[in-house]
Amino acid sequence: MSNVISFEVVENTAVITFNNPPVNALGHAVRSGIVDALDKANNNVNVKAIILIGGGRTFPAGADITEFGGPLLEPGLPEVVNLIENQTLPVIAAIHGTALGGGLEIALGANFRIATKEAKIGLPEVHLGLLPGAGGTQRFPRIAGAKASIELMTSGTPIRASAAHKLGVIDKIANDNLLDSALSYSNTIIQNKLPAVKTSERTDGLQDKKSNKEAIENARNALKSKAGGLHSPFRIVDCIEKALNSSIIEGLKYERDAFIDCLNTPQREGLVHAFFAERKSSKVPEAGRAAPRQLEHLGVIGGGTMGSGITLAALKSGMQVTMVEQDSGSIARGIQNVEKVLDRDISKGRLDLSGKAEIMGRYTPTTDFQNIAEVDMVIEAVFEEMEVKKAVFKKLDNVVRQGAVLASNTSYLDIDEIASATKRPRDVIGLHFFSPANIMKLLEIVIPSNPYDDVVATGFLLAKKMRKVPVRAGNCHGFIGNRILSIYGELAAYLVEDGATPEQVDTAVRNFGYPMGPYQMFDMAGLDIGWANRKAGASSRDPKRRYVSIADRICENGWFGQKTGKGFYEYPEGIRFGVENPDLKQIIETERSKKNIIPKQFSEQEIMRRYMAAMINEAADVVHEGIALRPSDVDVTLLYGYGFPRYRGGPLKYADMYGLEKLAEDIKEFEKEDPIFWKLSPLIEKLIKENKNFDSLN
């Protein structure tokens, strides 16, 4: 028997245990092991019932995702689940941790399910562009009906054991010791000869035909706007409908075909890539070499947009936070910024008054830097000006205890120069949060020349505490994300100057899968920030490089986007999305005529060909220069900080799927128009020459 499955007989019950850490994924060896163990149970005359239970932290959390895209290795999971269901002995699934995907499908193959009260069950395949493919779409509805099945499978969100018990999917909640409870349940089943009904023969969920039919119709209507471009949610609903109207054999066949259909989509490839990319990004050399420093008490400098967001993220992760502002008016605003969010949480029922009091008890607002003398880490979030930042770091150096980590939330500035204001530059790193910092998952951890390993490791620990997705970034202008954004932002400006409208660009980008286009995003972030940046960089700009002044003209009118009611779009009172700015056409035409540009027509496809080429080319340089450790880190950055559609995997995964040779041809074609902006990245050339792709560097 394989070592990922263990087998023992306790009294009259065979106990089959999954031992495939960390999450008991149902890879080939596990599947074969189950078949062998069932065989062994059947060959033992003393065995009257079978328990399936997870060793370690969980019941199986699903199929082994690393096997997707490779050859199907027999026995497949659907066959294993069928085999479990067709046992003549009663089978009990004993669930703790997270029974997800194929794990839950195994449990549904059993006749009885017992779970700890902390356990969760779910069918999250939709997050991987898939659907439950081992009978989940057919068996779950037979117990729980269409509505609950649709909710579980199209959201992918697991539910607690108590909720699953109410649905009838879990038969019994265990006492403290799961195995003991399961064995005693097994004895009851054996002694009382409880009927071991197959899930595929249950009809509880099929009784209310009217509400099941309504649930299917409602789901199809809702998905038209809610599916976010995903294919598999629609197929999930198809499968559930089939479960309501067909025999189990027909239903399972239908599900299998739909599963293979989803398995073969680029969406599945993109989403599985995103799953592993996200987990890889926290694996960095520094964290492998050193343990993090102590991290309980955070000092935050500045209580503006970012300072208050960072404060909230830290407070919600259980840390103590001292916020320092420059004067009493500013700290009052800082407190207000923090409380506003907590009060909104209360109004939405996410927090109660005592919860707020507990959080506020860990929050100390102050205008006195002495109050952060003993903190473990400081994050500075003051104005984006080098001299202001350096003055703050000089003060920190004098006040804060030795051994504390000193971090800056700067968006673009040189961390080494900021660190040079202190006598302990090796304790300084960048921690680049995204706005709103209490919501956005991305955290770029910016590494200057030579920080201590444990300083970097502490940055990653902070991300873990705050449940952020960390990405290690080198120290260059804009790090990973903003550096790439500046390039495709520039390209978006070229498109408009050359003939497209901002609406056309935004529509093309949205249809590609982004939640909003670049012009909507600029208006939301505030056009003044980019304007200040361009003015600051004016003297060092290559005079030969193409420069589009449309955004400057807009800003000169005092139009900074949403916050002033006007920018690339106009925002009449009460409107959420912008409408056309009637003055923009004139501004654009004037700028075009100054350069004698005759406007061209751009198709949506042409807009995206250029937009993606610019983004990917810069992303490739970011990897080439070692600013990102690996291509998947760039993907994670753009997925979590910039709205890149997850089902496309990120720009460099998209590039692999698009084809590097085709991409290089596009770039060389554009290079003829503008050889300064367009220069094929040496990394793309190298990969083509070596017949490799970006994924080979992950």
Ligand code: 3HC
């Ligand atoms: N297959 C392969 N590896 C998996 C895996 C899976 N199903 N689930 C998790 N892992 C790996 C992770 O990559 C990670 O590896 P690493 O340590 O080398 O980085 C390790 O297990 C631990 O995972 P997490 O870091 O995510 O641990 P957490 O404790 O934060 O989360 C979890 C645990 C909730 C189980 C989370 O890992 C998860 O959501 N996993 C995916 C669950 C899933 O999608 N299941 C459905 C799979 S598809 C399926 O079953 C198809 C079927 O219907 C036919």
Ligand code: NAI
């Ligand atoms: P903000 O203007 O909202 O807040 C800055 C705060 O710093 C103000 O409340 C100000 O009173 C305070 N401050 C200034 N000097 C100070 C001093 N010497 N001591 C104590 N407090 C001082 O600015 P915002 O947007 O919060 O930006 C802060 C930093 O975060 C900047 O470096 C910015 O580039 C960066 N950032 C901003 C993002 C955004 O979307 N707003 C996103 C990511 C990073």
